[in-house]
Amino acid sequence: RTMGNVALMAVVTAEEALKDAGLLGDEIITNGRTGVSYGSSTGSLDAILDFYSMCIDKEVKLLNSGSYIKMMPQTTAVNISLYFQTHGRLIPTSTACTSGSMGIGYAYEAIKDGYQDVMIAGGAEEIHPTQVGVFDTLYATSSKNNTPELTPSPFDKNRDGLVIGEGAGTLILEEYEHAKARGAEIYAEIAGFATNTDGTHITNPNKDMMAEVMKQALQSAGVSADEIGYVNAHGTGTINGDIAESLATENVFKREVPISSIKSYTGHTLGACGAIETILAVEMMNKKWFNPTLNLKEIDENCGKLDYIQNEGRAIETEYVMTNNFAFGGINTSIILKKFSK
Structure with missing residues (x-):
């Protein structure tokens, strides 16, 4: 009831990441030493449009108790925390196209400074006609609709704009000694941000x-x-x-x-x-x-x-x-x- 598509993608990838890290169901997730640092550009846009309908149609029939949670900008971070019952820091990062990298960076700093041992970090976005429309009004999107295989073309002389996508990515960041002690598989280190x-x-x-x-x-x-x-x-x-x-x-x-x-x-x-x-x-x-x-x-x-x-x-x-x-x-x-x- 509280998850739009953007939050659903965030929670699904968070679950897969926790499984991969061997931490799904581990007590550290709920003992206060695990936090969430996660973001998206906006909340679920369908829910936002439902709220607009209240103003236009003068009715609230499209709204329910979960509507606001779906639309709020911190919906991904909050829903991850609620679903996995974390009790550590919650850092929503709604910073447009840096939401995901900002989530990772702030998670890194939370561990580096000793506030958390584990952080669930990342970003998500659901595609919606309104988002595509926004970038169209800025003349930022590619017009190669009939040849989608040829675009986008970053750094190319004949590039003509971006193509909107959707998805989610979740990483599990963990303090090194803590990860080492439990024999975790470590893929890489974050050296700087x-x-x-x-x-x-x-x-x-x-x-x-x-x-x-x-x-x-x-x-x-x-x-x-x-x-x-x-x-x-x-x-x-x-x-x-x-x-x-x-x-x-x-x-x-x-x-x-x-x-x-x-x-x-x-x-x-x-x-x-x-x-x-x-x-x-x-x-x-x-x-x-x-x-x-x-x-x-x-x-x-x-x-x-x-x-x-x-x-x-x-x-x-x-x-x-x-x-x-x-x-x-x-x-x-x-x-x-x-x-x-x-």
Whole structure:
């Protein structure tokens, strides 16, 4: 009764993540040492429209006791906490396209600072006509409706915008000694995290602040740019966004660092993208194989000088990767992932 599609996806992936971590049903979930840091751009949009109908039709027949819980921006975090009966910190992250990465970053900080031993972290988003319409009004979406296999095409000269997707990604973050003591399978370490805001424009990205958040993440991790073997780009396929991000990345790395965009496969999953992309970045790092950007045929000469992985995957062995996300409102995040060594 309290879950719309966005919360359902969040809870389902959280359950799968807890199973994978060997923590489903463990007492640590309910003893106050486990928290939730999770977000989405909005609550369930069907529920929001039901509330609008009350104003238009002057009736409340579409509403019930769970309607508000479905629509509120913290619906994913709250429903995860209620479903698994956690009693630790609850950190809702409704920060548009950085909701998922912000959830991971704040979870990392909660464990790093000793407040929690385990955090359920990530992001989710449900697709809805209203969301597609919003991006259409901003002239941000691709118009290649008749050739969907050709779009999105991040960093390509002929790109024409993003494609909206949906989904959820959930990670279990755990304090190292606690995970080690119980013999948990560890996939990677979060070595650093940073977030900042542009403070300049609601939709136009600021490449200087994008660069700054990457530098802050490197400082947080205590590593140099030369130690990063791959960058997962936010890479939405928008004209201004791809240019600003790539120029910022070039500014930080001062070399042609390997880079690609997962959104060329998934579309832009908004509040979920940071979590989904972090999971896939870990998988690629561990498998020493990094995906190319789909539909990248001719690199836009206005983009930064980087090593764009295109056409086929790339074998790269690296100890560190960076994954970046940027959101409307000038909200920037950068996460440094480290390969786990026993």
